[in-house]
Amino acid sequence: MASRNLITDTQNTWCPGCGNFSIQFALRDAIKGLVNEGVPLENIVLVTGIGCHAKMADYLDINSFYSIHGRTLPVATGIKLANPELTVLCCAGDGDAYAEGMDHTIFAAKRNTDITLIVHNNRVYGLTTGQYTPTSPLGYRGRSTPKGTVEEPFNPLTLMLASGAGFVARGTSRKLPQLKDLIGKGLRHRGFAFIDVLQICATYFNKSELYDTRGYELAGHDTGDFDAAWRRASEWGYDRDAPIGFGVFYQKERPVFEEHFPAAKPTREKRADGIRMLIDERR
Amino acid sequence: MASRNLITDTQNTWCPGCGNFSIQFALRDAIKGLVNEGVPLENIVLVTGIGCHAKMADYLDINSFYSIHGRTLPVATGIKLANPELTVLCCAGDGDAYAEGMDHTIFAAKRNTDITLIVHNNRVYGLTTGQYTPTSPLGYRGRSTPKGTVEEPFNPLTLMLASGAGFVARGTSRKLPQLKDLIGKGLRHRGFAFIDVLQICATYFNKSELYDTRGYELAGHDTGDFDAAWRRASEWGYDRDAPIGFGVFYQKERPVFEEHFPAAKPTREKRADGIRMLIDERR
C-alpha cells in the first residue's frame, strides 16, 4: 500500500512555476511518512475547497472530499465525528479559509477538532483570476480593485492564536523540506493544526523574492510560550516590510472535540430499547 | 428634536430583570448625548440582528434596520457607504455576532468601517430558549447540550484585537453609567468600535453575581498600548475564574473604509458621458 504512487494520472493544470506543486510534493511526502509509521493509507482523507489549490483532490490518489468554496473544515469535522480513527486534513485557499469560510476556521480552532488545515495562501483568488483576498497587501491591484485595495490585510496567525488554535505554523512553497516537516508535524499533532503556507502564485502574485529575502526559519523559539508565539506571529502583518518567520509558532495539546462523542454504532437492540423508552416516557 | 422621547410605545417583551433594559437606557442616553452635541437625530441609524437584544429596533424611536440573525454589520457597512454622514450603530447578540455572523464581525474590524457594534453578550441564545453560544463557559447546560458543552468559549476581545479593531471595550448591563460612557465613546470613535456587553439573561444565564464580584473598572490603563490591551483582554477567558475588566481596552484611529468611496451621486450628465465613453471604447 505504502508503495502506491500517490499521484493520480489526471492531467495537472496548475500554471508552470506555481507554488502548489511544492505543496503537493510536501504533502505527498508527509503522507508517505505517516504511512511508513503504520498509518494505513486508506485512513487518510483529504478535504479541499474550490480554487487552484483544491485541485489537490484530483491529483492525490487518496480518499478525498472535493467540497465547495470556503467549506473544508465543517466537512472535515463531520468526517472526524463519523470516524475519529481517520486522519483528516484540509487543503484550503486563502479565499476559502480567510474570506468565504472565515467563521469555520475560527470554530475549528475553538473546537480543537483533530484536523490539519493547510492554507495555500497565495494572497489572491487564483482560479477566479487574481482578485485581492484578506491577506493581500494594502493597495494590491486586482481586477476587482484596479486602483488598489483600500483594506489592510489581517494576520491569520494572530487570529488563529486568538481563536485558541493549539498548533500554529507558517511555511512557504519556497522551502520544500521545511514545509514537508511542518505538514508532518501538523498531521501528528493531536488537535487542530493550522499551517499557513505562503504560496507563490506564478501568474498573479509572485512574491518569491520577498519570501526568499525576508523569510527566516524560527530558531530557539519556545513553541510552548504563547506570548512568544504572539510576538513572533505579529512581527510581519502580511503588509509592511518585516522579517517573515517560518516554522512552528505555537503548539499545545488540549482535549479534542470528537472524543466527546460516541464512536460506536448503536446496536439494533440498543436502538430498539431506546425507542421503546422514549415512547413509554410519553405515555 | 432632541426632546423627542426616544422610546416607542410598543409593548416591551423582555423578561423582568433582563439586562437588555440597562443597555436600552444606556444607549438612549448615549444617543441623547450625541444629539445634544448637535448630531441630528435623523442621522442616527440602528441595525439589529434577530434575538432578544434585537427588539431594540422596535423599542427605540429612531431610524432602524431590523435585519436577520447574524447580519448586522454588512447592512451597517452598506448604510455607511450609502451615506458616510450617518451615525450607524449595531445591536447584535452573541449568537448573532460570534456564531451566525462571526465572519462579518472580523471583517468589520479589518475594514475599519465607522460603525459602533454593541454585542449584547448574554452568553446564550436567549430568544431560542437558552442554548449555548461561543462565549458560554465550558460545561454549560443548555437544551442542545443537556450534559454540558464540550467546547471552551473563545474570547471576543482578543479576537477583535487580532482582527485589527481600533476600539475595543467591554461593559456590562450591571454598570449602567459606565456602559453609557462606553457607548458614547464608541459612537464618537471614528472607525469600527467594538463593545462587548456582559448582559444578564435573567431567565437562562444570570451571572449578576459573577460580574458584580469579579468585575473591576480598568484604571490607569494605557488604551494606546496594544500589548497592554492584549494582556488585559486575556485576563479572563469567558470561562475560568479571573478578574473581569470593564472599560476601554484599546483605542487607535486609522483610515476608515468608507472614505475611499465616492460620496456624491453622479450627475445625469456625468453618467451620460461615462456611458458614451464606455460604448465608444468598445467600437
Place this chain on the structure above:
Amino acid sequence: MTDLSVLVGGKAGDGINSAGLIVSHLFNQLGYYTYMYYDYPSLIKGGHNYTITRAAERPIGATRDRIDFVLALNQDSVDLHQDIISDKTIIVYDSYRVKSGGQGVDINAFLKEEGAPPVMGNSCIIGAFAGVAGIPFPVLEEVFSRQIPKGLEKNLAVARKGFLAVREATKIPRGSVKPSSLLSGNEAIGIGLLLGGLEAYVAYPMTPTSNLLHFLAGAAEQFPLTVVHPENEISVILMAHGLAYGGKKTAIGTSGGGFCLMTESFSMSGMNEEPIVVVMGQRTGPSTGLPTYTGQSDLHFILHAGQGEFPRLIVAPGDSGQAVFWSQVALSLSWKCQVPAVILVDKTLCEGTFSLWEDLPRMTDEGDLPDSPSVASYRRYAITGSGVSPLRFPPTPGAAIKSNSYSHDENGVTTELPDLVVAMMEKRLRKMETLKKETDLLPAVNTGGEKTAEKTLLCWGSTLPVCSEIAEMERFRLVQPVILSPFPEEALKQALAGTKKTILVEENALGQLQMLCARHGIPVDHAIHRYDGRPFPLEELRMRVREVA
C-alpha cells in the same frame, strides 16, 4: 359523542405548554384521543401563551370554534378568547391575577401555603380543572407521577389544593380509547429517524424545529447518537456531508431562513450524491416573518432549491403518526437512492401534540451495502442501470473514495468532457426513476373520507387532520399527497378519479400545491387560503369549504 376542548393560558414563563400537555395526558388516561395546539409569540417571559387540548374518541388534529374549559393564569386567557368562550364554557382562573366569571382559585395563597415556587401555579390550576371536570384525583396523580419527574410531591400538593378549592361543574365521562403515547410532531420525527437508523443529528436552533434538536440531544446518551449544534446552518449541512461521507446516517433540522443557508450544500448533495436528510419546519414568511407561527409557503422553494437539476425526495407528513412513518422512509430512501431528502413540516405539526394511535413501524434493517465487483477497482460513481453506485466509506483498503462537487468521472475525478458530463448527469437523473419505483411501493397519496365521493378535499401537510374531519362530516373524499417529489402524478390522478369538484386547502397565499397540480395537469376548482400564521380551526374551515362546495 364526547368532544371536549380545554384552553390553558398564561404568560410565557408560566409553564403553559407543560400544563397543556398534562391536560392532554389526563384525557389520554381517561380514554380519549387528544390533540394539543400550542400558541406563543416570540418572547421568553410575559406576553400571552396558550394551549388548546382537544379530546375525542376519534383521532383528531385540529381545534374547534368553541371551548369547554378555560384554565386562566392571566387575564388575556379570558379576554382574548371571547370568540370561542360561550356561557357554557367552564372557567377556572387564578383569582390573584384574573377577573372573570367561573371559579376563581387563589393560587398565590396555595403556593405560599405549600412553600411552592410560582411556576407550580400551573399544577394548581390543573388540580382545579380536575375538580371542576370531575376527573378523579387518582387519575391526576397517575399522570403527574409519569410526567413530572422533579418535585412530584409538591406539585401534587398544590394540585390537591386547587382540586379541593373548586366544585365539580360537570363530569367528563370515561372514554373507550386505550391510552397511547402523546407525541409532538418534532418528537415523532425524531422517533421516525431513529427507527430509520439515525446515527447523527446536527442543527442550529430555529423555531419550529429547535425542539427536535433538544429531544435528540436529550436522547443522545442512550443510543448512542452524535448530536452537534455548530456555529451556523452552513456548518450544519457541511458536517452532515462529512458524516455521510464517513458512513453515518445523519439528519439535520432547520426552518426556511436556515434552509436558505443550506441550499448551496443541498445542491452539492445532488452532485456528490451524499445522502443528506433535512427536517424543514415551515413558519410564516417571508424572512423572519412570524417566527413562532405556521405556514405552508416553502414547498416550491424546497422543490427547486439549489442550482442545477437533481433528484430529491420530499415527504410532507400530516400528523405525528405520519411523521414517524415518513421520517423513517426519508432517511432510508435517501441512503438507498443516494439522494437528498426533505421532511417538509410546519409549526403546527412540529409543535402540536398528537395521540400516537398507530403501531410503530418496524425498524429499518441495516441494508447490506450494494456489491462492488472488487474493492481494488472501486469507483465511487460507477455508472449503473439504476443510477445508484455502490457506496463505501473510508477506510476501505485498496480504494481511494473520492467525493466531488465538480462534474466528475466514475472515480470522482473532475471532468469537463462533454460526453462524460452527459453520461454522469444521466446516471444521476436515473436515480429519479429508481426513487420513483421505491415511492410507488408506498402510500404516496393518502386518501380518506368517502373514497368515491364526487367532491374532494385536497390538502397537504399539517392540514390533514382538520381536512379529514371535515371530509368525514361532509362525506367528501379526502386526498393528501404525502410525497411531493418525485411527484406521484398517477397515484394522485387515480385518487382523484371521478371527482367533480376539487377543493384545495393551503396555508399560504399563492397556492403552492395548486401550482404543482397545475404543472401536472390536475385541475383544482376552488382553493382556500389562510396566511395569518394560524392553523384553520375546524368550524371555520368547514364553513369556508361549504361556501364553495
Place this chain on the structure above:
Amino acid sequence: MTDLSVLVGGKAGDGINSAGLIVSHLFNQLGYYTYMYYDYPSLIKGGHNYTITRAAERPIGATRDRIDFVLALNQDSVDLHQDIISDKTIIVYDSYRVKSGGQGVDINAFLKEEGAPPVMGNSCIIGAFAGVAGIPFPVLEEVFSRQIPKGLEKNLAVARKGFLAVREATKIPRGSVKPSSLLSGNEAIGIGLLLGGLEAYVAYPMTPTSNLLHFLAGAAEQFPLTVVHPENEISVILMAHGLAYGGKKTAIGTSGGGFCLMTESFSMSGMNEEPIVVVMGQRTGPSTGLPTYTGQSDLHFILHAGQGEFPRLIVAPGDSGQAVFWSQVALSLSWKCQVPAVILVDKTLCEGTFSLWEDLPRMTDEGDLPDSPSVASYRRYAITGSGVSPLRFPPTPGAAIKSNSYSHDENGVTTELPDLVVAMMEKRLRKMETLKKETDLLPAVNTGGEKTAEKTLLCWGSTLPVCSEIAEMERFRLVQPVILSPFPEEALKQALAGTKKTILVEENALGQLQMLCARHGIPVDHAIHRYDGRPFPLEELRMRVREVA
C-alpha cells in the same frame, strides 16, 4: 451571403480571448455584425482555450458547424476541432508549436526579432490571419490602435511580420454594416444598469459574472460608482440592503452557488421591501459542476428562492442588446415597485460578445419620490392601493425610518396580530399586480421569424439568437418570453395563438420553462434539451428541430 467563422485557439495564458475580440473587431470594421463565443476550462495557464468569431450581415449570436479560418497557437486548436474543420478551412498556425496543413508562421522567431514578449504571439497570428484573409493592413492598424492601448507599436510590428509571412488565400469582401460597439453580455448588463441609474455594485467573484465586477470596478472612477468586493456573498447582498436603505441604487452579481448564500436576504427583501437587483449568471450545475460552461437550469430555483411568498421581477435577456434594455428595466422597476429583481443570464450570454446594433435606450430619469402626506407622519410601510409605500431615506428630519424583516405594521414595528399580518401581506402581494401592470407595458414576450407560422420555436435567454436564426431559415414563428416573473401568461398565449406545434429549446435536462408553461396551461409539443455545458451550434440545433418539426 457572407457568413464567416474564425476559430482562435491556444493555451490559457496565450491571450486567446483578446485575440478573438480583435478578430471580431476586424470584421466589425469590415462591415459585419459579429458574435464571439469563448470556450475555456477552469484553469489559468495551459489547457485549451478557444474563441469562435462569426461574422455576417445580419445580427447573429450562435456558432456554426463549419469553420472558415483557424488561427492555431497550439496543437489542440487543430486536433480537437476536426468536426468543424474541412478541406476548405484556411489554417494559419504557429509553426514552432503546431503541426498542421495550411500556412505556418514562425511566431517564435518573429517575436525574437522584435524583442516582443511571448504573449504578443496572438498579435502575430492575427497579422497572419489578415494576410490570408485579404484584410488590408490599415484595417488591422485601425483596430489595434483602438483596442490595444498598451504596446501598440510592438504589437503592430509583430502583426506585420505575420501579415507578410503568409500569402493571401481568399479575400473577405467588405460588408455593408456600420461598425458598432462590441459588447459582452456582462458589459451590456453593466451599461444597462448604469443607464438605469446604478450607484453601487457589490459582488464576490464568480464565473460567469466576475467580469461584470471587473468591468464596473474599472468604470467606477468616472461616474462615480461605489464598487465593493466583500468577504462573501452573504455580505454582498446585505451590503446591498444597507445601500438600498440608504437610498443608493445598487446591483449585485453572482452565479448559482453564490446565489444560494443570498437567498435568505433575498427573502428579506420580500419582507422589508428594499429594492435588491441580482445579476444571476447560470452555469452548468448542480453544485460546482462545470464552472466555466453554460446552462439554463436555475430558473425554478430563482422563481421560488427564499422562504415565504413575495412578488419578484425576473428578466432573462437573450443577447447584448436585450441585456442593456432589460437590465435597465430591472433596476428601474425594482425601485419603482420595491421588489427584488433578478437579471437571469448564463455563461453563453455573459461571456459572449455581440455587435450592439440597436440604439441605446434613454437613461432612466430620477423618478420623483412618491409623495407622503407629511414627513412627520411618515410610515415606511404605509398601506396603499398599489401596495407600494412612499420611500424615504435617512436622514429625513422628523421621521424614524424603520426597515424590518419581521412581519410589521405600517411604521415598521414588529407585529404578530393576525389581521395586521394579513393586511400587510396583502399590501405586499398587491405589488405583484402593480408590477404586472408595468411589465404589461413592455415587450415582455419577444417574437420573431414568421409571426403567423403554425410551427413555433419557443426559447428563453441565450438560446434566442440561435433559435431566431433557425426560425427564419425554417419560416417558423419565434417566441421568447423575456420576463419570467410576473409570468406574461396572456402575452405568451397571444404570441402562440394559432400555433399547431410548439418546439421548446432549453439548455437543461428537466425542462425549466416547460414546467412553467405547463403550470400556465401552455402546451409544448416537443422539447429539445442539451446539458453538456455547451451552447447549441446552429446546424446541430436546426437538425434536431427538423427531426421533430
